[in-house]
Amino acid sequence: MTALLSVDQLGKEFGGVHAVEDLSFQVEKGRIHSIIGPNGAGKTTLFNLITGLYQPSSGGVHLNGRSLAGHQPHELAPLGMCRTFQNLQICMNMTALENVMLGRHRHLKQGTFTSLFKLPALRRADQQCREECAELMEFVGCGQYIQHHASAMPYGALKRLEIARALASSPDILLLDEPAAGLNRNETDALRDVIRRIADKGITVVLVEHDMKLVMSISDQVLVLCYGRKLAEGTPDQIRANPDVIDAYLGNRHSREEATA
Amino acid sequence: MSEAIPHRPSRVRAPAKWPGLLALAVVLLALPLFAGNDYHYDLMIKIALTAAVAVGLNLLVGYAGQISLGHAAFYAAGAYGSALLVQNHGITPVPAMLLAAAGVAVLAWLVGKPILHLKGHYLSMATLGLGVIAAIVLNNEDQLTGGPDGLPVAPLSLFGHELSVFGSYDLFGLTVTGTQVWYGIAAGFLFLSVLFALNLIDSPLGRALRALHGSEIAAQVAGVDTGKFKLRVFVISAVYASLAGSLYGYYGGFITPNIASFTHSIELITIVVLGGMASTYGVILGAAILLLIPQFLTGFQELEMVLFGAILMAVMIFMPRGLVPTLARRFQKEAP
Numbered sequence: 001m002t003a004l005l006s007v008d009q010l011g012k013e014f015g016g017v018h019a020v021e022d023l024s025f026q027v028e029k030g031r032i033h034s035i036i037g038p039n040g041a042g043k044t045t046l047f048n049l050i051t052g053l054y055q056p057s058s059g060g061v062h063l064n065g066r067s068l069a070g071h072q073p074h075e076l077a078p079l080g081m082c083r084t085f086q087n088l089q090i091c092m093n094m095t096a097l098e099n100v101m102l103g104r105h106r107h108l109k110q111g112t113f114t115s116l117f118k119l120p121a122l123r124r125a126d127q128q129c130r131e132e133c134a135e136l137m138e139f140v141g142c143g144q145y146i147q148h149h150a151s152a153m154p155y156g157a158l159k160r161l162e163i164a165r166a167l168a169s170s171p172d173i174l175l176l177d178e179p180a181a182g183l184n185r186n187e188t189d190a191l192r193d194v195i196r197r198i199a200d201k202g203i204t205v206v207l208v209e210h211d212m213k214l215v216m217s218i219s220d221q222v223l224v225l226c227y228g229r230k231l232a233e234g235t236p237d238q239i240r241a242n243p244d245v246i247d248a249y250l251g252n253r254h255s256r257e258e259a260t261a
Numbered sequence: 262m263s264e265a266i267p268h269r270p271s272r273v274r275a276p277a278k279w280p281g282l283l284a285l286a287v288v289l290l291a292l293p294l295f296a297g298n299d300y301h302y303d304l305m306i307k308i309a310l311t312a313a314v315a316v317g318l319n320l321l322v323g324y325a326g327q328i329s330l331g332h333a334a335f336y337a338a339g340a341y342g343s344a345l346l347v348q349n350h351g352i353t354p355v356p357a358m359l360l361a362a363a364g365v366a367v368l369a370w371l372v373g374k375p376i377l378h379l380k381g382h383y384l385s386m387a388t389l390g391l392g393v394i395a396a397i398v399l400n401n402e403d404q405l406t407g408g409p410d411g412l413p414v415a416p417l418s419l420f421g422h423e424l425s426v427f428g429s430y431d432l433f434g435l436t437v438t439g440t441q442v443w444y445g446i447a448a449g450f451l452f453l454s455v456l457f458a459l460n461l462i463d464s465p466l467g468r469a470l471r472a473l474h475g476s477e478i479a480a481q482v483a484g485v486d487t488g489k490f491k492l493r494v495f496v497i498s499a500v501y502a503s504l505a506g507s508l509y510g511y512y513g514g515f516i517t518p519n520i521a522s523f524t525h526s527i528e529l530i531t532i533v534v535l536g537g538m539a540s541t542y543g544v545i546l547g548a549a550i551l552l553l554i555p556q557f558l559t560g561f562q563e564l565e566m567v568l569f570g571a572i573l574m575a576v577m578i579f580m581p582r583g584l585v586p587t588l589a590r591r592f593q594k595e596a597p
Binding site for chain 2 (some may be wrong): 134
C-alpha cells in the first residue's frame, strides 16, 4: 500500500489558538478515510489546509509524494484533488448541469478567440462534456434535475450536485466535508451508496462527517481529532472500542459519574 | 459508464441561441421602416454603438462581477487612437481601428494585471483613476488631441469609397444615404457584439466567468485561476469599448474629451444596471432607454445627471436584477 496523501506534523494557529496541532496521518490509495471529532476539533480547518485555502503555520501536506506547500487553491484540481464544502458552494446563477460542467474546467480549452467564435472543435468538446456531466448527475442520484436551474433545487440534491461537480474534475482523491449534514435518514443511506460507488471507481475518499452510523459503516480507516490533535486512528471497530474516544465524546468516566450522581 | 447509459441528446442540449439572435436581427432590420429622417437614424446609430459598449461592459460587471468606472477612457482611447493613427500616420481607418483596439487591450492588461488578483473592488478604484487621467490628458495635450476644442476625424473609407454622412450611395441598385449606410454598420457591429458575447458566455471560459460571480471558491476548487480570468474579461470588455469608440469617431467626424468623462463612464454603468446585469439583450434596452430620455428633456439638460442618478437608485431599490431579468421572471411566474 502506498500513501496517496500524507500529512506531516501539520499545525495551524489563529492568533494563539491552535486549531490544528502537530498532526500526522496518511491516507492510502483507494481507501475511504474518515475524520471525526467533536465540534471545533479542527476538521474543516484541516480540509482548508489540505486544499490550500489556508496556509499552514507549521508542517506540510504531500500528495503523491509531492509537497502542496504554497499552492493556490486552483492549482490542486490539476494535481488530482477536489473537495466539497460543508456550507454549500454552488453557483446559484447557473443551471445544475453548468455547475457540474464547471468541474470539468481543466479538461476544456478556454482560448479567448476559440470562445468568441465558438469554433467547431470547442462546440463538440462542450457537447461531449455536457453529456458526461449529465451522466455524472445520474451517477450521484440527482438526474431528475439535469434541466433545472441550481437555485430551484432542494438542499439534499445540491449536496449531491456538489459531489458531481467534484467528480467532474476526475480527481484521484476526493475530500467530502460533512456531506450528510442536513440530510434525512433515506438521503443519508443513498449518499452512503454514492460514496461507496465512488470508492469502487478507485477514487480515494477523505470524509469529514458527524453521522457516526455513516462513518462506521463505510470507512476503511477512521481518524479521531480532538482540539486539533490526533486522539486515535484505526479501523471502525478499533475506534468503537477505544476508551479515549468514548471519553472525548461522552465525557470521562469521572465526570459521567458526577453527572449521574 | 458510457455504455451502460443510453444517449439522450435532447435532454442535454445547450439552450438554443438562435431565437434571440433572430429576434434581434428582425428588430435591427425593421427599425429603418420607422425612421423618418436623418435625426432618427443618428439616434439609432448612437444607441447601437453605446449598446455594443454596454454588451461588453456587461461581460465584466454582470458576469464576472467586477465594476469598471473608467470604460469611457477605453472608448475615448479607441476614438482618439484611431483618429490620430489615420491623421498622423496615414493608416487607413479600418486597420487604424484594429491597431487602436490592440493598444487599448495592452492598456487594460497593464491596469488590470496588478489589481485583479486582489479580492474586492480595487478595480473600480483603479479604473476611476484611469478615467480621470484620460480626461486630463485629452484636455491638456492640445498639440496632439486638440484639447477641449476637440479633434476632427477623417471619415471611414470602405472598399476605396469614403463614407460621408452627407453623401448618397448606390448599393445593389438601391440609392441609400450615408446615414443609412452608417446605420447598417452600427447595427451590424451591435449584432456581432451580441453574437460574440453569447458565444463567450456559453463557452467553458464563460462558465468560469459566471462561476466567479456565483461562488469564487467553487471556481477555484474546480481549477479556475480567478485572477487570470477576471483580467481576460476586463481586456475583452475594454476592446469592445475601443472598437465602438473608433466607429463613433468615424461616424461623427468630430470628437471631444467629453467622451472620456466620468459622467460617460457612469452612464455606461447605469445602462448595464438598468437593462439587467448578466442580461445581454437587457443592456441593449437599457442603452435605448438611457439615450432616448435626454431627447424628451431638451429643455432641462441640467437635470440629466440628476435623472441618471435617480434611475440608478430606483433600479437598485426596486429591481436589483435590472429591467429585463425582473420582467422575464414576472412573466415566467404568471405563465402556467
